[in-house]
Amino acid sequence: MTEVTAISKFACPGCGGEAVWTPAKKSLVCPYCGTVSPAELKADGTLIEENDLVSALRSIPDDQRGWEAQRKTVRCQSCQAISVFDQKRVAQRCDFCGSSALLDVNDMQAPIRPGSLLPFKIAEGTVREDIRRWYGSHFWARSNLSDKALTDTLHGLYLPYWTFDAHAECPWQAEAGYHYYTRDSQGRQQQHTRWEHASGHVSEDFDDVLVPASKGVHAALLSALEPFPTTTELVPYDAGYLSGWVVEQYQIDLIQSAQHSRQRMDGLLRQTCSSQVPGDTQRNLQIAPEYSAQTFKHILLPIWLLTYTYGTKNYQVAVNGVTGKITGEYPLSWVKITIAVILGLILLFIFISYSN
Ligand SMILES: [Zn+2]
Ligand SMILES: [Zn+2]
Structure with a gap:
């Protein structure tokens, strides 16, 4: 015990x-x-x-926690997202999955306050039009996404992210290949490669490597929403920005976040080192990065989210609230697929009859 x-x-x-x-x-x-x-x-x-x-x-001390405004917090029993919104608003359904199983959360210590955020730039009306067009451009989707779905379930949300900064010192070694040419007995030119050991060193400062901390939005959509202009357009946190909007409170898988940011930095370093290898070609590039001065920030990024249920499944369409980039899921139209298959069979039948 x-x-x-x-x-x-x-x-x-x-x-x-x-x-x-x-x-x-x-x-x-x-x-x-x-x-x-x-x-x-x-x-x-x-x-x-x-x-x-x-x-x-x-x-992180208490004075760096909390929203600096009266906010209400609920947790969705279905998708587990934690939503934070204006005190006077009554939430009936989860903005992420549409479930009505919402629980008030009162006894939680205040979350770490976001250091900064990107304000919304794309207006709701524009988003509706863009989603309608996006939906229309996907032939295999069911065509009747109703106006009701577009008006009832389109929500502007601030999503939680962690951004990681670090300094890296990265020695590298590789084999650099230099081409040279000879002529064979018929006088034809032939290319050969001479391999030489090469090594070097890259120092790099990483700024704002993004790791999402959202539970509510499906993971595949989150990565497709990037990039966000975090290095140029972040503004310091102010409670005023959040008024009238729903904010998702972070939930973090720390192992995953740390691994995720490290993988991204490793990948970027590999590219930089590769570009420094001399010669005409290269092989066996090895990098040995050492990271220091690692810091992280908690920030909020704006998205528009449309969630609808079809059959028993939940579908989400998400729009980057700054750049307008759209990504989404949609139910396939089995009617269209069946008609296409039947048409295909008829054509095949005609083709076979003619060729006989
Ligand atoms: Zn939910
Ligand atoms: Zn906790």
């Missing part, structure tokens, strides 16, 4: 609530804000290993 006591007293780095050890995920999962933090159950049943990000999150 001792180990259970020790672990159950583990405070969530995101909200300070009591996180619960979840063996299946080998992590501590916070039942209040959904944060998943890496943890290791030692043989003696006591200690927990954590990464830099966990300790950094936990040390």
Whole structure:
């Protein structure tokens, strides 16, 4: 029983609530804000290993938490998204999945305040038109996306993101290939490659590597919504920007976020190193990055989201609130597919009859 006591007293780095050890995920999962933090159950049943990000999150003081305005928080029992909105508004359905199973969340420690955000630039009317056009351009989609769906379920939302900055020192080595030419006995030119060892060093500062912390929007749509102009257009957080809008509160899988940002940085470094290899061609590029001065920020980014149910499935169409880029899911029209298949069979039949 001792180990259970020790672990159950583990405070969530995101909200300070009591996180619960979840063996299946080998992590501590916070039942209040959904944060998943890496943890290791030692043989003696006591200690927990954590990464830099966990300790950094936990040390964020109270005066950097909260919305600086009266806000109401609910958690969706169906998709698990946590929505935050104006006190006077009554939420009947989840903006992300349409479920009415919403629970008030009152006992959570205030979340880490966003440092900055991108304000909405694209107006609701424009978005409706763009979605209608987008939908029309997908032939295999069911064609009757009703006006009701467009008016009832289009929501402007601020989504939570973490952005990572880091400095990297990255030595690299590779084989650089230099072409040279000879002539064979018939006088034809032949190309050969001489391989030489090459090495070098890249120093790079990463700024705003984005990692989404949304539960409400389907993961594939989130990556398709990028890029957001975070390096040029972020404005400092002010509660006024959020008034009248729904904000999704972050839920983080810390292991995934850290890995995700690291993979992105590794990939970018590899490109830079590759571009420095001399010669005409290259092979066996190896990089050995060391990261330092890693920091992260919590920011909010605006999207328009349309969610509708067809059959038993939930479909989402999302629009980048700054650039207008659209991405989405749609139910296939089985009528169209069936007609196409039948037409195809008829053509095949005619073709076979003629060729006989
Ligand atoms: Zn929490
Ligand atoms: Zn939901």
